[in-house]
Amino acid sequence: MSDDLGLTEAVSMALGGMIGGGIYAVLGVVVKVSGPLAWLAFVLAGFVALCAGHSYVKLNELTDAQGGSPTYIESLTHNDTLAGMAGWTLLFGYIGSMAMYAYAFGSYFTDLVGIDHVVGLPVRALASVVVVAAFVGLNAVGVSETGEVEVVLVVIKVAILVGFAALGLYYGARRGQLRSGAGSLGVGPVMAAAVSFVAFQGWQLLMYDQSTIKNAGDTIRKAIYVSIPTAVVIYIGVAVVTTSLVSIGFVSKHPETALAVAARKFSGHLGYLVISLSALFSTASAINATLFSSTLFSNGLISDGLLPDRLGDDSSEMPTKPVLVVGVLTAAFTLFGSLEGITSFASLTFIVVFGGMSYLAFRQRDRPEVRAVVPAVGMVGTGLFLPLMVWHLYTAERRVFYSVGVIAVLVLAVELVYFETDIFGHQSGRASSGKG
Template identity: 55%
Template sequence: MSDGSFGLTEAVSIALGGMIGGGIYAVLGVVAEITHAATWFAFVLAGIVTSCAAYSYVRLNELVGSEGDGGGGSVTFVQSFTGNSTLAGMIGWTLLFGYVGSMAMYAFAFAEFSVTLPAVPESIGGLALRPFVSVLVVAGFVALNLLGARATGSAENVLTSVKVLVLVAFGLAGVGYALTVSSDPVSVGASRFTTVSPIVAAAVSFVAFQGWQLLFYDQESVVDPLETIPKAIALSIPAAVSIYVLVAVVTYNLAPEAVQTNPHTALVDAASTMAGPVGLADAAAVVISLSALFSTGSAINATMFSAGYFAKGLLTDDLLPDRAGDASASGVPTRTLLILGAVTAAFTAYGSLSAITAFASLSFIVVFSGMSGLAVTQRASERITAIWPAVGVIGGTLSFALMLYHLYTAERGTFVTVILIAIAVFFVELLYFEREILEEEIPFLDRDSGPDVE
């Protein structure tokens, strides 16, 4: 792809497509389980904290760019403003695990919607079909990326337009149904506004708001990135929040029982309800299911591509072991893609949707809060107004704490799993990034057994 091939339209498509691409289909049910009719309010809260984090990213990117380094993402920001490669690497690993969690979440949702299609059984020979479909779709997109496939900017415009149009049409049709057919009052969950459940649900939904970050890792392909990226983010985040709010209100009010009993595919039931009076219930359900497959599949592919290049950047900076791939390879190293695919497949096969979503959201909360905190430290710059990064830090910290509390009290198994994974990842990171110190402190450690150190 030639330099500067993405204009504002393509940049908005990438950012909005990354958020709408699979998040609403995968996250809506999990969020609705926590806060019910106030699901839309949770998305608004998450959108506010995300906007503050995005402000921090934009301003830090401008500061790095003004120093002649061309801008960058989370890892570049930490390296530039702290000079701490260990901290930068740990942020990079956290973000990479967040991407893996996102792909696992999309693959889980892909399979959930697959088994809602006519003639597709939920099990074969007594074995649930969902895990097999999830693993197969991950394997398929790993193979596709190994072939070098990627949607161009123009194709991404089309893909995003289709996904957005389907969801907007769904939302508007639901509003029309509520106003003309349904006799029940529209519930907005006002009674929950004074409780912590919307904040907890907002924390869970952070994974659905991470797509805008992708722009910072492909700046060489964006026309005038320091001007185009802020505009694209300013347009895409409010648009994503608006669509999430519309879909959340419609789904909860048209399919309240489905939200309680089968929340992961409640959109299908809502579509059937609104199309029922005109005899198109089954057709509407199929359209939503196919749209979900299209959107989640597209999200897996885009995230796999971006995560692969992000990992390659970590390899180049010696922030990942050499065994994870060849940084000098053309495109994404094959071994890197295979590792990403294998870890994603394991997550999506053995995890629950709520556990995967919680893990990925916590990863992004840590990164978002960290970048907001980094922006606060740079508040002396004329480019940064400290209040917005401060809101990002406070909102992210509160969300992180409340989400852990919710998992501990309501989903103890998920809480234990997330904590164990976090501890394991932390110690692996320390073993890698502090390996020189460990080699000095532990004489019998084989210096040749680890990755090469310059």
């Protein structure tokens, strides 16, 4: 990315990280849980994410660390085990996010070409793996979007979604089809908010390369406070249109392509084609941006001794080994996982980490820079989301519950073995307050 990115570029990066691929992958899953109150689920998730974003801003101001969660933990608690576990958990969250984007890409591609299998192999899985492999290759050789290009891409993506929402609301209002879902209030939207949490994580990527952002602290603060509410407004419009024009039952059965089906209702095949192509473009772009940022994040973890040194590559600004490892894990997730399982796992990781950062900020409430109320809301909100999502998966998606549980336990076990023993040659206390 180019040096000295300003507020416009920072907002574009944060907004692009959230709506770039998240809405196309998450909406159908959220509607499946909350029905016509999907819009409320996005409001709740966005509000908690905004409180977590405020906590990140305050932690960034209180420390000299510019590498996100792991460096904040290390700087304020001096516990490299907790810092490393937070870093690994985030990394798996980014892998889950990319797998979710790749799954949505493959689903829209399959729907567009109208072919389910090629030589006996599922087109959805093939397309998902191919798009991941393509961006692994591009990132391995150092190809990435500049800040100026990111602004243009985000403007296009936002314009398409805003147009979808505006035209859909107009069409639905004229035909008297718009519905708020107010008559079906219950715990469903809160559960769905937990599932949708992954759709509000993109702003955090700003924390990993602050050296390229002009007046980084102030710019990132403004970018977070602008981008999250903007994403919420867009999600509300898209959710209301989709749940008003397409039956909940259909969306539940076909969550991957819900937006394109809704667009066909008021703009025919052209609208369906525009949304489908936008979904391909947006999810592919989200994979690329997240892969780039998560690789920089991995490099920071390696520099701080929180990932094995053998993964590093001092000869390249963009180390190839982390790119390849992250790419292989992403491909495995999207190849063998379900959309519900991938989305739930990714949301689970960000709920845990964002809740932890809210708690860490709350612990600093005695400092004049920190007001306890906002971090407390982030802490309580994520604390509520976690058990509700687990309960939902257990009661409604039992197979997803077991698969997510097994993966989470394995990740936690590997983290504990790595940071608490010398089996992998890791030495405790190596982490520093540098980037990571």
